[in-house]
Amino acid sequence: MNGKLDYEVIIVGGSYAGLSAAMALGRALRRVLVIDAGEPCNRNTPQSHNFITHDGTPPAVISQIARSQVRFYQTVQWQEGRVSTLLKTADGFEAVLEGGERYTARKVLLATGMKDLLPDIPGMAECWGISVLHCPYCHGYEVRGRETAIWANGAMALEMGKLIAHWTSRLQLLTDGSSTIPEADKAALEANGIKVIEKRISRLSQQAGHLDGILFDDGSRLDLEVLYARVPLQQQLDVAGQLGCILTPAGLIQVDEMRQTSVPGLYAAGDNSIQARSVAAAAGAGNFAGAAINRELIEEHFLATGTFG
Numbered sequence: 387m388n389g390k391l392d393y394e395v396i397i398v399g400g401s402y403a404g405l406s407a408a409m410a411l412g413r414a415l416r417r418v419l420v421i422d423a424g425e426p427c428n429r430n431t432p433q434s435h436n437f438i439t440h441d442g443t444p445p446a447v448i449s450q451i452a453r454s455q456v457r458f459y460q461t462v463q464w465q466e467g468r469v470s471t472l473l474k475t476a477d478g479f480e481a482v483l484e485g486g487e488r489y490t491a492r493k494v495l496l497a498t499g500m501k502d503l504l505p506d507i508p509g510m511a512e513c514w515g516i517s518v519l520h521c522p523y524c525h526g527y528e529v530r531g532r533e534t535a536i537w538a539n540g541a542m543a544l545e546m547g548k549l550i551a552h553w554t555s556r557l558q559l560l561t562d563g564s565s566t567i568p569e570a571d572k573a574a575l576e577a578n579g580i581k582v583i584e585k586r587i588s589r590l591s592q593q594a595g596h597l598d599g600i601l602f603d604d605g606s607r608l609d610l611e612v613l614y615a616r617v618p619l620q621q622q623l624d625v626a627g628q629l630g631c632i633l634t635p636a637g638l639i640q641v642d643e644m645r646q647t648s649v650p651g652l653y654a655a656g657d658n659s660i661q662a663r664s665v666a667a668a669a670g671a672g673n674f675a676g677a678a679i680n681r682e683l684i685e686e687h688f689l690a691t692g693t694f695g
Contacts, residue, residue: 393419395679396481396491398469398623401426402665403656403672404497405452410676412459416683419489420456421481423468427499427657428665430515430595435524437666448665465489472628478651492686493679496639496647496654497672498622500663505537505562505617509590509597516595518613524664526553529612535560535600537587537615544571547580550614555579558608560600562587583608621658636661644682645675653679 395411397404400422411418426445428434434445456462471482478492502520504510510518518537519525534554538546539561551557558581565572565584572582585606590613591599600608625631625639625647632640632648638661639647639654646653655675656668 391478391490391492393417393463393489393491394683395419395493395495396421396479396489397495397497398472398481399497399499399656400424400453400464401449401497401499401656402452402668403499403675404495405449405456406669406672407495407497407655407676407679408456408462408672409452409459410673411680412456412462414676414680415461416680418462419465419491420462421465421467421469421483421489424466427502427663428515432516433528434665435527436664437669440665445665469623472623472625474629474649474652493651493653493683495672495675495679496623496625496652496658497656497668497675499657499668500619501622503618503620505615507562507587507589509592510615513590513592513595513597513613517592517597517611518590518615520614520616521663522550522553522614526550530554532556532611533609534558534612534614535583535608535610537562537613539563540566541568541571542616543567543582544574546614546616547575547578551578551580554612558583560585560587560608560613625652625654644678645671646678646682651682 394417397408397420400420408418408420428445431445433442435441440448467483469481470484473480479494480490482488530553533556536546536550536559547559561584563586585602588601588603597610600610626633629649634640639659641647641654641659645655653675655671657663660671
């Protein structure tokens with residue numbers, strides 16, 4: 387190492403995974419820079435659930451508490467901004483922000499989350515995270531028993547129908563056009579009281595993000611309070627193109643048991659690399675990743691000084 391690196395670790399993303407990792411590394415006396423664009427995926431969600439000690443707390447409040455606790459550790463610094471480019475260098479990595487600022491570090495943790503690619507249906511964005519939901523474990527208890535629909539088609543329709551039916555029997559499935567659900571799956575849904583509606587959706591009727599109905603292209607309306615939707619996801623940063631990271635078939639960053647990617651020295655934690663999209667899962671993954679990064683830095687130090695190995 388040339389000794390001129392700005393930090394030991396850069397964390398890209400300052401939400402739950404990034405903050406958990408920053409705390410672990412701060413407590414390990416590591417010089418850390420957290421770079422955060424301030425756009426967590428759950429920023430519209432009124433309350434976070436299924437996270438022990440914080441059940442029902444607004445996500446922004448959890449983040450505020452976490453930031454204040456992380457900033458107690460003086461070796462952890464914070465930079466607002468969005469990383470546009472991440473480069474592998476001889477000594478580690480260089481992160482380039484959209485504003486042109488450049489920072490270097492030996493290790494990088496990607497805690498960037500995922501971007502939800504919402505369908506171009508009026509009202510969908512306004513309701514996302516409030517009454518249009520992705521996860522019954524995060525929100526299902528609060529909307530149990532309500533008039534509910536699932537926006538799905540194809541092979542995933544039956545799986546979503548079985549899952550959501552556990553929280554409500556007042557359930558229908560919207561394919562937003564012609565059904566591509568296998569006939570056996572469609573029969574299983576309807577046998578369990580889940581009607582499949584193949585009409586094209588025109589828009590969502592809502593007030594301040596609270597859904598009250600679905601309007602279809604044929605002019606008809608379905609009164610509704612809750613809509614579950616699994617939308618396509620996209621990595622926030624083109625790590626596959628910029629760094630050659632291997633992605634899973636689902637588009638997640640492939641990591642090993644220590645949360646290291648296919649690029650040495652580059653780690654990932656949170657929604658970008660795990661199937662479970664929840665605050666609790668992200669926090670746990672970030673905590674583990676912080677400890678794993680510290681362990682690797684310790685190993686490298688001992689090997690470099692000739693006192694170990």
